[in-house]
Amino acid sequence: MLALLVATATSQTVQQQQRPSLMNFQSDWQQSGSNAWNNNGPPSGRGNSRNAPPFGGSGGPPPRGEDVQKVLARLTQSATVQGVIIFTVVQAQQEGQGPPSVRVTGNITGLAPNSAHGFHIHQFGDVGNGCAAAGPHFNPRGVSHGAPTDDESARHDGDLGNVFANQNGVVNLDATYDFLHLGGPGSVIGRSVVVHEKVDDLGQGGAADSKTTGNAGARLACGVIGVAA
Numbered sequence: 001m002l003a004l005l006v007a008t009a010t011s012q013t014v015q016q017q018q019r020p021s022l023m024n025f026q027s028d029w030q031q032s033g034s035n036a037w038n039n040n041g042p043p044s045g046r047g048n049s050r051n052a053p054p055f056g057g058s059g060g061p062p063p064r065g066e067d068v069q070k071v072l073a074r075l076t077q078s079a080t081v082q083g084v085i086i087f088t089v090v091q092a093q094q095e096g097q098g099p100p101s102v103r104v105t106g107n108i109t110g111l112a113p114n115s116a117h118g119f120h121i122h123q124f125g126d127v128g129n130g131c132a133a134a135g136p137h138f139n140p141r142g143v144s145h146g147a148p149t150d151d152e153s154a155r156h157d158g159d160l161g162n163v164f165a166n167q168n169g170v171v172n173l174d175a176t177y178d179f180l181h182l183g184g185p186g187s188v189i190g191r192s193v194v195v196h197e198k199v200d201d202l203g204q205g206g207a208a209d210s211k212t213t214g215n216a217g218a219r220l221a222c223g224v225i226g227v228a229a
Contacts, residue, residue: 118216
């Protein structure tokens with residue numbers, strides 16, 4: 001049904017494209033199994049985030065944004081769902097070209113076979129209370145929830161769509177986004193990444209929380225995004 005990437009995927013930055021319909025996502029996923037995100041592509045379109053990110057821990061502030069090249073989040077708060085998500089700068093900033101792109105890689109295990117799950121960056125770097133302390137989606141512009149392929153005026157900065165588990169319940173993640181930042185006011189450092197129970201409807205589902213959470217359900221696992229060694 002929806003978006004994000006899976007097994008044997010190769011990294012690519014996808015240019016801004018027309019938002020695919022839920023029906024198209026469903027058809028692609030049914031035809032190609034967990035490779036649906038490869039066919040539809042990860043998102044593009046930059047956010048103009050304004051809020052400086054929080055940063056926890058006793059080791060002092062993080063390096064300056066321009067110095068950070070790699071961050072990661074280790075999923076916790078679940079007895080079964082585990083994984084490490086890595087965010088890496090893949091393109092040096094060029095004058096007039098905006099901030100660099102960020103490649104998101106990693107593995108998530110312990111999910112139901114052949115399942116889809118909402119995958120988002122949340123506001124706070126706190127994974128307490130079963131991930132509830134992570135707060136809402138990272139949404140500095142106060143807009144509605146949408147697909148990662150939507151224009152920034154129609155999606156949160158934390159809207160990464162869906163991840164798709166294979167027949168073994170494993171997500172092999174490799175996607176590149178040009179709207180994620182590891183520096184500046186829109187940095188994701190110090191925030192949390194969350195894997196949800198259900199598929200994200202990308203704001204199209206018509207449920208009461210479709211335009212805020214994508215009706216993605218409970219929070220299965222989460223991790224604080226911190227600077228990697």
